[in-house]
Amino acid sequence: MIRTLQKYNAIMTGNEAVAMGAKLARVRFISAYPITPQTTIVEKLAEMIANRELDARYVEVESEHSAMAATMASELTGTRSYTATSSHGLLYMHEMLHWVAGQRLPVVMSVVNRAIGPPWNIWSDQTDTMNQKDTGWMQVYCESNQEALDTILMGYRIAEDRNVMLPLMTMEDAFVLSHTSEPVNVPEQKAVDDFLPELDLSYRIDVDRPMGYGSYSTPDGPFMELKKDMHDSMDRARKAIRSVTAEFATSFDRNYSGLIEEFLTEDADYVLIASGTLASTGKYVIQRLREKGYKVGLIRIRFFRPFPADEIRKAVKGTKGTGIIDRSISFGSGGNTFLEVSSSLYGTDNPPLYGFIAGLGGRDVKIEDFEEMFRIMEKKEPGQYWINIRRGD
Amino acid sequence: MFEIRFHGRGGQGTVTASRILALAAFEEGKYVISFPFFGTERRGAPVTAFTRIDDQPILLKTQIYNPNIVVVLDPWVLDNGDAASGISQDGMFIINTRKKPEDFDLERKTFTVDATSIAVSLELGTKANPIVNTAILGAFAKATGLVSLETVVHATMESSPNKKQENADAVRQAYISVRIG
Numbered sequence: 173m174i175r176t177l178q179k180y181n182a183i184m185t186g187n188e189a190v191a192m193g194a195k196l197a198r199v200r201f202i203s204a205y206p207i208t209p210q211t212t213i214v215e216k217l218a219e220m221i222a223n224r225e226l227d228a229r230y231v232e233v234e235s236e237h238s239a240m241a242a243t244m245a246s247e248l249t250g251t252r253s254y255t256a257t258s259s260h261g262l263l264y265m266h267e268m269l270h271w272v273a274g275q276r277l278p279v280v281m282s283v284v285n286r287a288i289g290p291p292w293n294i295w296s297d298q299t300d301t302m303n304q305k306d307t308g309w310m311q312v313y314c315e316s317n318q319e320a321l322d323t324i325l326m327g328y329r330i331a332e333d334r335n336v337m338l339p340l341m342t343m344e345d346a347f348v349l350s351h352t353s354e355p356v357n358v359p360e361q362k363a364v365d366d367f368l369p370e371l372d373l374s375y376r377i378d379v380d381r382p383m384g385y386g387s388y389s390t391p392d393g394p395f396m397e398l399k400k401d402m403h404d405s406m407d408r409a410r411k412a413i414r415s416v417t418a419e420f421a422t423s424f425d426r427n428y429s430g431l432i433e434e435f436l437t438e439d440a441d442y443v444l445i446a447s448g449t450l451a452s453t454g455k456y457v458i459q460r461l462r463e464k465g466y467k468v469g470l471i472r473i474r475f476f477r478p479f480p481a482d483e484i485r486k487a488v489k490g491t492k493g494t495g496i497i498d499r500s501i502s503f504g505s506g507g508n509t510f511l512e513v514s515s516s517l518y519g520t521d522n523p524p525l526y527g528f529i530a531g532l533g534g535r536d537v538k539i540e541d542f543e544e545m546f547r548i549m550e551k552k553e554p555g556q557y558w559i560n561i562r563r564g565d
Numbered sequence: 566m567f568e569i570r571f572h573g574r575g576g577q578g579t580v581t582a583s584r585i586l587a588l589a590a591f592e593e594g595k596y597v598i599s600f601p602f603f604g605t606e607r608r609g610a611p612v613t614a615f616t617r618i619d620d621q622p623i624l625l626k627t628q629i630y631n632p633n634i635v636v637v638l639d640p641w642v643l644d645n646g647d648a649a650s651g652i653s654q655d656g657m658f659i660i661n662t663r664k665k666p667e668d669f670d671l672e673r674k675t676f677t678v679d680a681t682s683i684a685v686s687l688e689l690g691t692k693a694n695p696i697v698n699t700a701i702l703g704a705f706a707k708a709t710g711l712v713s714l715e716t717v718v719h720a721t722m723e724s725s726p727n728k729k730q731e732n733a734d735a736v737r738q739a740y741i742s743v744r745i746g
Contacts, residue, residue, distance in 0.1 A: 175594045183588050183597070209603070294603070348626050352600035353584050355591055449626045456624040536628050 177355060184356045186349035189317040190256065190282045190342070191216035192356075193324030195226045196364040197280070199254040203231040203242035207261040208294055209346045210284040214256055236261040240268035240281075247277040248385060250376030252328065254279070258346065259286035262300045266307070272339050273308025273402065275386060278331035278371070279339040280324060281309075285448065285499075286346040287533045295534020296346040298448070298500040301476075302508040308402050310340040310409060311476040313447035317354045320344045322426060325359075326416050329368055333412040336405055346534065348449040359424055367423050406478040413475060431480035433472040436462060437487050440469030442549050445484070445513060446497040447473040450530070450537055454497070457542040468546060473509065481516035488513075488523055493549035495526040497537075506556050524549075527556035535560065566619040567711060568629045572648040573638030576608040576690075578698030581724065582638065583614035585702055589712045589720035590618045598623045608694070611646050618711065632656060634709060638680070638697050640664075659708050659743075661697050666746025675746040678704035683738045687731040699725070699732040703739030714740050 184192065191213050194202070202221075204214040220226040229246075233239050239255050247253040257265060262283055272279050287297035301311060312327065314320040320342060327340040344350055375383065389395035414430045421427035435455050437443050446454050451472035461468050471487050473480065488494045498507025505511060510527035517525070528545050531537040541559050548557055569586065573579030580601040587599035595618050602613040615629045631651045637660040642648050649671060652658075656673050661680040669675050680700035690696035699721050706717045718733045725732045 175592075177591070177594060177596065180591075183584070183591050183599075347600065347603045351603055352598060352626070353587055354598050354623075355596065452624045453626045459624075538627050538630070539625075 180355035180357050182356050182358050183353050184317055185212070185351055185353050186317045186320050186344045187212040187284070187351070188216055189321040189356050190324065190344065191220070192358055193321040194254050194282075195220055196321075196359065196361060197254075197324050197328050197368060198252065198365075198370070199226075200228050200251045201231070201243070201246035201253040202228055202255060203233055203239045203246070203253075204255050204257070205233055205236050205239045205261060207236070207258050209286060209350045210256045210258040210261075210282065212350075213282060213284075236264040237268055240265040240272065243279055243281075244268060244272045244275065244277060247272070247279050247373075248275070248377045250371060250373035252371045254281065256282040256284070258284040259288060259294075259300045263288065263303060266304065269304055269307040269309060269339075271386070274398070276337040276402075277339060278328065278337055280327045280331055281339070281341045282320075282324070283341050283343050284346050284350045285343050293533040294346065296348050296449075296499065297532055297534060298343070298498070298508075301341065301343050302500040302502075304341070305477055305508070308338060309477065310338055310406070311343065312340065312474055313343045313476060314349065314474075315447075315449055315452045315472065317349060317352070317356050318426065319428065320349060321356060321358070322420065322424070322428070325364060325368055326420050326428070328371075329416045330409060330412050332371055333409075333416070334374075335408045336412050338402065338405055338409065343448065345449045357426075363423060367420065409478050413478075428474065430483070431473075431475040431478070432483045432487065433474060434487055435470040435472065437469035437471060439467055441467040441492045442495070442546055443469045443471055443488060443491050444495045444497060444542070444545060445471045445473060445488075445509065447476065447509065448499070450497055450499060453537065453539070454542055457539050460539075461543075461546065466546070476509070476512075479512050479516065484513055484516050485520060488517070491523045493526060493554075494523045495528055495545050495549050497528045497530055497545070499531045501529055501532070510556065524554040526554055528559050529556065530559040566617055566621075566623070566625075567634065568632045569616040569618070569634045569636060570629045570632040571614040571616070571636045571638065572642045572646065573612050573698075574642065575610045575612050576694045576696075577612070577638045578696045579612040579638055580614045582636070582698035582702055583616045585698070585717070585720050585724045586616045586705065586712065587618070588724060589702075589716045590616075592716050592720060593712060595619065596621060596623050598626070602628060611642055634659065634705075636701060636705060637661060638701055657708065659701065659704050661701055666744055669746075676704060676708040676743050677746070678739045678743040680704065680735075680739055683735050683742070687728075687735050689728060689731055689735060700735040700739040703736035704743040706736070707740045707743045708745070
């Protein structure tokens, strides 16, 4: 007898959920170059198009740089466009990421977070997307397959908001989400259509109405003003994120609470800040520690761009210690999230801050590793620490 | 929460086994998560996959280090790997082998099933590379009682791209023929 959990109607991997999200968003153009571990996203979408379940044009190209160039051109015609990539493929797109954002094109792209070589490593690591934080793309880290699907739908709404008009990338951890099967609720197409109307780009390429795109600016031209407007739009995006998330909660009964999610932080002495699946495992550990009487909590960063500085300031206030986990590092400085949080708290009466570099190249971050982080916050001086690092290698 | 770790070799359907089990438990109203340890996949190389089953949403996303149940699709990995590593005190083994449970000295409850012969007789895979994943799940259902035979059969048929009936038969034959230690 089949009696599945009422809330869910399918078991899907992260990549299958993401592909389903793109289909439900009725993307009309996909250009991609396969790279592990995102390959199954674009494979699935190609299959949907071949089976006529999705009415979209699929253009295979010879590189990720070209994939993003094609996506940019397609979006410029007013067509909702999509691509997915990972790791080195994302780095190869880097130049075009600036061009898509600078032309204010609301593209949504999915990235499966994977390490950058050398040495070659296909496992989970956020260095690839942290390297793109300055491109003008909004960035959302997901912790479940459901969130990965839903974020595509919310992502297009936020990106296409007239007050925002910036591209958005959704992130899922390699293998830990991309190849992991979980219960997912696939929403009805009708409900998605009501939530996400068709794209209506106000300055699309039109042969009857010629315009210059990308163009040229001297130092006294509008260059600097355009950059300021991108920055201001990131600020305006905060409001759009909150309202779209709230509307999504009303329509689909799943509440993602905005730029961050707070988990048992209210009375917490010590909190961890994490993103992606590390936040999920972190919550599990915190539940166990709470049962033993420890007052601990977690802040999950969903949006890294725009960065949730105000939210974090409020959430860490009054804690005895705040630890920031990074699955990436900026060599010569520190964990990227640690740096952003530190700068957000500058000039405030901030708690002692601890940076934890963990899980690089897919090294599993275990229950005892999280417990170690709390021990360090309780016993040691503030600073940056490497977690589960082998000595003498 | 039940934590199940599958050990096999590339080509036996180890990852699929972990996913079919998750689907079956999901179809019985449980929360599930299923994932492979993704290495360099090639035929014959050791493969590990994981399934968690719980009444609560599953937040824990680490690999499984202290499994309640270890499922061995190829006895070779028992001698040439870490299949037994960390198994809980009250844990159990389910092993694809011609041997009897008493032939093993694993200090845990041990069940055996000749999934290879079942797969070969039903022409699942080839004689050299039989796909034993569906047969071992029949043994799992009987040994653990965690999922019913009928849901495993249903999940198996839903997950099999072809030879649906043969795979369902493999589940049923293994359910009947599993040896209890």
